[in-house]
Amino acid sequence: xxxxxxxxxxxxxxxxxxxxxxxxxxxxxxxxxxxxxxxxxxxxxxxxxxxxxxxxxxxxxxxxxxxxxxxxxxxxxxxxxxxxxxxxxxxxxxxxxxxxxxxxxxxxxxxxxxxxxxxxxxxxxxxxxxxxxxxxxxxxxxxxxxxxxxxxxxxxxxxxxxxxxxxxxxxxxxxxxxxxxxxxxxxxxxxxxxxxxxxxxxxxxxxxxxxxxxxxxxxxxxxxxxxxxxxxxxxxxxxxxxxxxxxxxxxxxxxxxxxxxxxxxxxxxxxxxxxxxxxxxxxxxxxxxxxxxxxxxxxxxxxxxxxxxxxxxxxxxxxxxxxxxxxxxxxxxxxxxxxxxxxxxxxxxxxxxxxxxxxxxxxxxxxxxxxxxxxxxxxxxxxxxxxxxxxxxxxxxxxxxxxxxxxxxxxxxxxxxxxxxxxxxxxxxxxxxxxxxxxxxxxxxxxxxxxxxxxxxxxxxxxxxxxxxxxxxxxxxxxxxxxxxxxxxxxxxxxx
Amino acid sequence: xxxxxxxxxxxxxxxxxxxxxxxxxxxxxxxxxxxxxxxxxxxxxxxxxxxxxxxxxxxxxxxxxxxxxxxxxxxxxxxxxxxxxxxxxxxxxxxxxxxxxxxxxxxxxxxxxxxxxxxxxxxxxxxxxxxxxxxxxxxxxxxxxxxxxxxxxxxxxxxxxxxxxxxxxxxxxxxxxxxxxxxxxxxxxxxxxxxxxxxxxxxxxxxxxxxxxxxxxxxxxxxxxxxxxxxxxxxxxxxxxxxxxxxxxxxxxxxxxxxxxxxxxxxxxxxxxxxxxxxxxxxxxxxxxxxxxxxxxxxxxxxxxxxxxxxxxxxxxxxxxxxxxxxxxxxxxxxxxxxxxxx
Numbered sequence: 001x002x003x004x005x006x007x008x009x010x011x012x013x014x015x016x017x018x019x020x021x022x023x024x025x026x027x028x029x030x031x032x033x034x035x036x037x038x039x040x041x042x043x044x045x046x047x048x049x050x051x052x053x054x055x056x057x058x059x060x061x062x063x064x065x066x067x068x069x070x071x072x073x074x075x076x077x078x079x080x081x082x083x084x085x086x087x088x089x090x091x092x093x094x095x096x097x098x099x100x101x102x103x104x105x106x107x108x109x110x111x112x113x114x115x116x117x118x119x120x121x122x123x124x125x126x127x128x129x130x131x132x133x134x135x136x137x138x139x140x141x142x143x144x145x146x147x148x149x150x151x152x153x154x155x156x157x158x159x160x161x162x163x164x165x166x167x168x169x170x171x172x173x174x175x176x177x178x179x180x181x182x183x184x185x186x187x188x189x190x191x192x193x194x195x196x197x198x199x200x201x202x203x204x205x206x207x208x209x210x211x212x213x214x215x216x217x218x219x220x221x222x223x224x225x226x227x228x229x230x231x232x233x234x235x236x237x238x239x240x241x242x243x244x245x246x247x248x249x250x251x252x253x254x255x256x257x258x259x260x261x262x263x264x265x266x267x268x269x270x271x272x273x274x275x276x277x278x279x280x281x282x283x284x285x286x287x288x289x290x291x292x293x294x295x296x297x298x299x300x301x302x303x304x305x306x307x308x309x310x311x312x313x314x315x316x317x318x319x320x321x322x323x324x325x326x327x328x329x330x331x332x333x334x335x336x337x338x339x340x341x342x343x344x345x346x347x348x349x350x351x352x353x354x355x356x357x358x359x360x361x362x363x364x365x366x367x368x369x370x371x372x373x374x375x376x377x378x379x380x381x382x383x384x385x386x387x388x389x390x391x392x393x394x395x396x397x398x399x400x401x402x403x404x405x406x407x408x409x410x411x412x413x414x415x416x417x418x419x420x421x422x423x424x425x426x427x428x429x430x431x432x433x434x435x436x437x438x439x440x441x442x443x444x445x446x447x448x449x450x451x452x453x454x455x456x457x458x459x460x461x462x463x464x465x466x467x468x469x470x471x472x473x474x475x476x477x478x479x480x481x482x483x484x485x486x487x488x489x490x491x492x493x494x495x496x
Numbered sequence: 497x498x499x500x501x502x503x504x505x506x507x508x509x510x511x512x513x514x515x516x517x518x519x520x521x522x523x524x525x526x527x528x529x530x531x532x533x534x535x536x537x538x539x540x541x542x543x544x545x546x547x548x549x550x551x552x553x554x555x556x557x558x559x560x561x562x563x564x565x566x567x568x569x570x571x572x573x574x575x576x577x578x579x580x581x582x583x584x585x586x587x588x589x590x591x592x593x594x595x596x597x598x599x600x601x602x603x604x605x606x607x608x609x610x611x612x613x614x615x616x617x618x619x620x621x622x623x624x625x626x627x628x629x630x631x632x633x634x635x636x637x638x639x640x641x642x643x644x645x646x647x648x649x650x651x652x653x654x655x656x657x658x659x660x661x662x663x664x665x666x667x668x669x670x671x672x673x674x675x676x677x678x679x680x681x682x683x684x685x686x687x688x689x690x691x692x693x694x695x696x697x698x699x700x701x702x703x704x705x706x707x708x709x710x711x712x713x714x715x716x717x718x719x720x721x722x723x724x725x726x727x728x729x730x731x732x733x734x735x736x737x738x739x740x741x742x743x744x745x746x747x748x749x750x751x752x753x754x755x756x757x758x759x760x761x762x763x764x765x766x767x768x769x770x771x772x773x774x775x776x777x778x779x780x781x782x783x784x785x786x787x788x789x790x791x792x793x794x795x796x797x798x799x800x801x802x803x804x805x806x807x808x809x810x811x812x813x814x815x816x817x818x819x820x821x822x823x824x825x826x827x828x829x830x831x832x833x834x835x836x837x838x839x
Binding site: 041042043080107110111113114117118146179182183185186187189190192193194195196197199200201202203204205206207208210216242243244250251252253256257258259260261262265266267268269270272273274275276277279280281282283284285286287288301302303304305306307308309319322323325326327328329331334335336337338339340341344345372374406416417420 | 543544545577581582584585586587588589591592593594595596598599600601602603605606607610611612613614615616617618619620622667668670671672673674676677679691709711717718719720722723753754757758759760761762763764782783784785786787797799800801802803804830831832833834835836838
């Protein structure tokens, strides 16, 4: 044991000397010590909701790692071939080489299915965490000056991520994704004036496209969009580090400072822990929970489709909008000017993102608040913003849920036609209700400062011998430390 | 592939292990933690700064154990890769487990082993008005002494625009002109063949109440206009416009299989087996957005988002009883675009 301890101390002294020498080596050449000092002292305010963006970043890393592996095997070709691989049920089927290569990844490449499923799960987690991150940013007012620029960058990344995910599962050329591409073609065609040119340029002709189509999709999926995302992630992080993170109000927290855990060592270790935990969860679900079993869908042919098809969840809102839309087309003098898919497939997402992009400027105009904000709001303290956000969100979520009306019909037997007619009105009525309910709930919470989501709210009373009720202090439900948060006085402008 | 019991055993083992780790970490006797780490009651004042050195040997032991366990899991992955290459569940468990244990080690170390500090940093005043003004002046000073500034700006814009346009022009080679959208493989006399065997359909084998997928003989089966729906309707359901007289010999009718809404293949056919049903007529429904078309009325839309009729293919039956196209579709097939040819 003594010998072991001596060896350990020898190793650690050796490592210390190497480390010192290494630091001197780089310093003489780059002189980065002040920057490293700044970086190690960089302060992160602690709140669980700040981890959502980190989860997105870390799932992106997993996507790159698993994606590189998949790209080694993927064949971007629509040339037809007859399958004779290891999955017997598809033997003799005519399919594209692209689909064959992905079936081979699943069944002929060791650990291939694990990496493919992990990649697919990671894409879902990536987009979900961006959406949740966006909701956190919106409801706490983190998009306000000076972070509005960064908010625009984030929205752009969300759009790119959705497109990237859609193109990713379209590369497979299975029956399900082929139907998705057909719809994408219909949506591209529907853009007024330029739709025909645009769709023939993207597909290299009429759907299903010329022989280079999957090569085009692949270069966009593995190079153009990931590279753009990487660049934007760099900009996103650089901007936030320049401005520092926003923080919730609390003891010693003012508009002009930032209170929290420094990067080195505690925060770095915890964040690395999060990276590893995200990776762990993705590999666990990738190994244990089946996702997109493409061998069950079979190969795509333009003249085939399957019933009950559903896209990945982040495309669901567009499917809902396409299904909900009445069959209006703008036809002038017998010529189609605006085909129907334009409304649900182009106008609807453009409107949603347009509102999101415009929001910071709109809010500045209506509140006349041009100041810089580094303290976050509690959602309840801004009832109107919270209510508008909740109403808008519910509008999109209901349209998303309408994409599943056919499943409701299969499961519960409620008429599909009836459901569609109901929701054509419902998507306008319900968000208004959500708006008013949220606003009054936020106002009530802001006034009473109740915390309905934090467990025990009451206090235990005991009546004394002389009949006077007293609160027993030790049974008050608040955790220690919570008392340090200021109660209501956290409205904007009440700068600490 | 599916080695259920082994996978389940592993899951159970992992769950038990995680529980043990969790309980041990949570159930740390408060006294020992308190003795090792002097609990610093945060001062009530404005300054939240604090630094605490946990010096917790027990936590250090846990981190080491977790790291060794992670190494074991990672080695297990390599072993599984060699002996059970295609057991996706086992591989995922081993690799995910290795990362999970590493994550646990990093988080325990981050929260209980290394110094815990709360720091305060001041934020920069972002706007430095004087510096911003200087930037503007420096940029504009770059144009000092230039007398024909307007002319040069104008020329730069023209050159820039022209070069960008020139560089962007090859994008046009990505596709043929949009007139290729009108392409269809159907001509008068082309036989309708089966989608799997490529044998031609005879009129006799088309029964009332089912639909058949047909493709053009010798045509590209993947072309958008190739697939058609072939049905036979009894005369009571057929109400074709006068202009389509003779398009449905013996009640045989063919329609493009591609929905004119968004391009999915139509795969649902409702035929009223019993008298009163929701649609009293035979109907095609697209499974993507549920546009519903009546073949008996020439492909008319009765429900859903489709904005135009399903294009109909005129048919004829030749002397040998084979079904043939009597011409091309009466409209463009596939999703609509600006200026699509409607029926």
